[in-house]
Amino acid sequence: MKKHNFSAGPCVLPKEVIQKASEALLDFDNGLSLIEISHRSKPFVDVMEKARRLALQLLDLEGKGYQALFLQGGASTQFVMVALNLLETEAAYLNTGTWSSNAIKEAKLYGKVHEVASSADKSFSYVPKNYTIPANCDYFHCTSNNTIFGTQLTTFPKTDIPMVCDMSSDIFSRTLDFSQFALIYAGAQKNMGPAGTTLVVVREDILNKVTRSIPSILNYNVQIAKNSMFNTPPVFAVYTSMLTMEWLQNLGGISVIEAENNKKAQLIYSEIDLNPLFTGFAAKEDRSKMNATFNLTETKLKETFETMLQKEGISGLNGHRSVGGYRASMYNALTLDSVGVLVDVMSELERKA
Amino acid sequence: MKKHNFSAGPCVLPKEVIQKASEALLDFDNGLSLIEISHRSKPFVDVMEKARRLALQLLDLEGKGYQALFLQGGASTQFVMVALNLLETEAAYLNTGTWSSNAIKEAKLYGKVHEVASSADKSFSYVPKNYTIPANCDYFHCTSNNTIFGTQLTTFPKTDIPMVCDMSSDIFSRTLDFSQFALIYAGAQKNMGPAGTTLVVVREDILNKVTRSIPSILNYNVQIAKNSMFNTPPVFAVYTSMLTMEWLQNLGGISVIEAENNKKAQLIYSEIDLNPLFTGFAAKEDRSKMNATFNLTETKLKETFETMLQKEGISGLNGHRSVGGYRASMYNALTLDSVGVLVDVMSELERKA
Structure with a gap:
C-alpha cells in the first residue's frame, strides 16, 4: 500500500x-x-x-x-x-x-x-x-x-x-x-x-x-x-x-518546489475552511505552508477519522504533544497526491457524519 | 577483490x-x-x-x-x-x-x-x-x-x-x-x-x-x-x-573481541619488530592495540610498498597528517585475516628488498 x-x-x-x-x-x-x-x-x-x-x-x-x-x-x-x-x-x-x-x-x-x-x-x-x-x-x-x-x-x-x-x-x-x-x-x-x-x-x-x-x-x-x-x-x-x-x-530549484508547496497548502486549507467538521488552529493570514494544524469540531468522530486515515496509509498526522489535534506536515518531498488522499478522507468523513 | x-x-x-x-x-x-x-x-x-x-x-x-x-x-x-x-x-x-x-x-x-x-x-x-x-x-x-x-x-x-x-x-x-x-x-x-x-x-x-x-x-x-x-x-x-x-x-561481548584484538596486535607488532624494514613509533610498553604506528626504515621503498598494499586491497594505512608514516588501525570489525594480509605484504617487501 x-x-x-x-x-x-x-x-x-x-x-x-x-x-x-x-x-x-x-x-x-x-x-x-x-x-x-x-x-x-x-x-x-x-x-x-x-x-x-x-x-x-x-x-x-x-x-x-x-x-x-x-x-x-x-x-x-x-x-x-x-x-x-x-x-x-x-x-x-x-x-x-x-x-x-x-x-x-x-x-x-x-x-x-x-x-x-x-x-x-x-x-x-x-x-x-x-x-x-x-x-x-x-x-x-x-x-x-x-x-x-x-x-x-x-x-x-x-x-x-x-x-x-x-x-x-x-x-x-x-x-x-x-x-x-x-x-x-x-x-x-x-x-x-x-x-x-x-x-x-x-x-x-x-x-x-x-x-x-x-x-x-x-x-x-x-x-x-x-x-x-x-x-x-x-x-x-x-x-x-x-x-x-x-x-x-x-x-529546478526552490521556485519550482514552491509552486508545488503552494498547491498543497491551498488544497488542505480549502478543505479545512469548507468542511464543518474541521477548524484551523492558526490565524488565516499566518498559516504555514509547511504545517497545517487543525482540530475536529466533533470529538466523537476522532476514532472514525483516525481509522479512515490508517486505512489509507496516512501516518504522522498527530499534532505535537504540547498542542494536540492534527498537523499535516507537507515538506518538499510530500506529494500533492498525498495531500489529495488526506483531503479525500476529510471529505469522506463529512459525507459519513 | x-x-x-x-x-x-x-x-x-x-x-x-x-x-x-x-x-x-x-x-x-x-x-x-x-x-x-x-x-x-x-x-x-x-x-x-x-x-x-x-x-x-x-x-x-x-x-x-x-x-x-x-x-x-x-x-x-x-x-x-x-x-x-x-x-x-x-x-x-x-x-x-x-x-x-x-x-x-x-x-x-x-x-x-x-x-x-x-x-x-x-x-x-x-x-x-x-x-x-x-x-x-x-x-x-x-x-x-x-x-x-x-x-x-x-x-x-x-x-x-x-x-x-x-x-x-x-x-x-x-x-x-x-x-x-x-x-x-x-x-x-x-x-x-x-x-x-x-x-x-x-x-x-x-x-x-x-x-x-x-x-x-x-x-x-x-x-x-x-x-x-x-x-x-x-x-x-x-x-x-x-x-x-x-x-x-x-x-559474546568485550572479552571475546578483546582476545581477537590481542591476536591482531601481536601479529602486526611481531612483524614490525622482526622486519628490519620497519620501525615502530610508540614505546613498546605503551603500544596501542587499536592503532599500530610505524615507519619504513628505507624511504626509497615507499612507492614499492604502497603499490603492493594497493594490489592487495589494503587501504587507510597512511599515518595521521600531523605525524606521517603508517598507521594500521585494527578496530573490532577488522578481521585477523586482514592483519595477516598486511603482514604478508610487509614480509614480501623484505624478501624483495
Whole structure:
C-alpha cells in the first residue's frame, strides 16, 4: 500500500534519495561503504564541498560573502552558538512559539534579550506584526516557520542590524531574498535530509565582534577555517542532505518546489475552511505552508477519522504533544497526491457524519 | 577483490551491520524508511532505549548509578561539556597527545587546569607514569588510546576524585573495570558505529556540583531527564551504533573481541619488530592495540610498498597528517585475516628488498 507520511520531522524524503543513500552504504567508493571511509578522503571531502556549494546556490547566496557549514547538534545547539558568537550586550528576539522561546532562554545566558513581540497571549496561533527592533541590539532573531503551531512569517522586518533566522522547518521551501539574513540555520530533518546535521549559512562580516572566548567546536570562525570539518562530520547525514539538495536543484530549484508547496497548502486549507467538521488552529493570514494544524469540531468522530486515515496509509498526522489535534506536515518531498488522499478522507468523513 | 580497510575512523564496521542499516533505509517500520519516521515514534524510542541499555550492559555498568546518552558533536563537544558540567575551580588532565591537548585547551575556558604529566617532550610516543593527581581537583581527565601516535593506557591511576576518560578510539575493545570511571565518552566512528553520534556514560552522583548556568543542550542533567532526546537525535547513527553493539553482544561481548584484538596486535607488532624494514613509533610498553604506528626504515621503498598494499586491497594505512608514516588501525570489525594480509605484504617487501 502507498504510504502518505505527514510526519513533522524527521519526515518524508525523496524516494530516489533514500535509494541512493541505501546503495552508498553498501558501496560508495571502490567497494567501501560511505560510513567506512575516512572523512578526510577525497570522495568525502568532495561530498562536503558539494553540499556546502549546493546550499549557497539554492539560496542564491553564492559569491555574496556567505559560508555554508554542516554542523551537529540541531537548532538547539544553534540557539547557543548564535548567542555565543554574536551577542555582546543586547539582542532582539521575536517570540512566535516553542522554538523561539527556547532560543530566547539560551540567549539570556549570554546577554540581555529584548523580546520585541510575542504571540504567547493567544497560544502562538498568530505572528505578531508592527513591532520595533531596537537599533542598538547586536542582532534580531526570528523563527520563520513554527512547526508546532502551524504559523509562518510571510514578511520579515526591515532592520539595519543583522537578522538571524531559524529556518529549520521551511528552508528550501519558498523563494525569499535570502540576502536579507545575516545568518540562517536549519536542522536537516525536514526539507534537507535526515536528522543528524544542521545547516548554518553565515555572512562572514558579522563575526569577530564579540569579546568572549568561544569554545572551538562552537565557534563559527573555527568551523569556517576548517571547511566545516573541525572534527569528524556526521558523514551519512551530510551525504544524504547533499543528495536531497541535488534532487531539488535538478527539479529546478526552490521556485519550482514552491509552486508545488503552494498547491498543497491551498488544497488542505480549502478543505479545512469548507468542511464543518474541521477548524484551523492558526490565524488565516499566518498559516504555514509547511504545517497545517487543525482540530475536529466533533470529538466523537476522532476514532472514525483516525481509522479512515490508517486505512489509507496516512501516518504522522498527530499534532505535537504540547498542542494536540492534527498537523499535516507537507515538506518538499510530500506529494500533492498525498495531500489529495488526506483531503479525500476529510471529505469522506463529512459525507459519513 | 576483498578489501582490507585500516582506516583510523570512520572505519570498517561489521558487514552484517552495514547490510541491516542499508535495509532499514528502505524499510524500517511498515514500509517507511528509518530516516523518515518521527524520533518520538515507538519504533525509534525502542532503538534509543536499546542502544542506551546495550552500552551499559557491554561495560558492565547496568544498575550501578550510570546513565548512557547518545549525543551529537563528537568528542570535541565533550571536551567542552565535561568542563562545563564538572569544572568548578580546578581539574587535572593527563596530556598524551593531540586529543588530550585539545581537551585541556577547552577546559581552560572554565577553570584552572593542572597538567599532571605530558609526553609532549617525546612527540607523544609514550604514556607518562608516576604522576600525582592533586586531591583538590574536581576531576581527573585522561585519553585511554591515542589514535594519532599509537599509544594506549594499560593501567589507570587510583584517585579519589572522579576519573573522566575519552575512550573514543578503544571503547568496547578490551575488558576493564569500567566502574573506576565516573564519566566515559566516545565518538562512535571507531568501534561503535558511523560518525554522527557520541556515547556518554556518566555516573549521576558527580553531576550538580557546579554553580554556573549550563546551556540546555550541553547539560548532562537535561539530556538524562529527556532520555537522550532533548532534541531530535541523530537517528541513523544511533540505530547503526545499536546494531554494532548488538553484533558485539551476540559475539559474546568485550572479552571475546578483546582476545581477537590481542591476536591482531601481536601479529602486526611481531612483524614490525622482526622486519628490519620497519620501525615502530610508540614505546613498546605503551603500544596501542587499536592503532599500530610505524615507519619504513628505507624511504626509497615507499612507492614499492604502497603499490603492493594497493594490489592487495589494503587501504587507510597512511599515518595521521600531523605525524606521517603508517598507521594500521585494527578496530573490532577488522578481521585477523586482514592483519595477516598486511603482514604478508610487509614480509614480501623484505624478501624483495
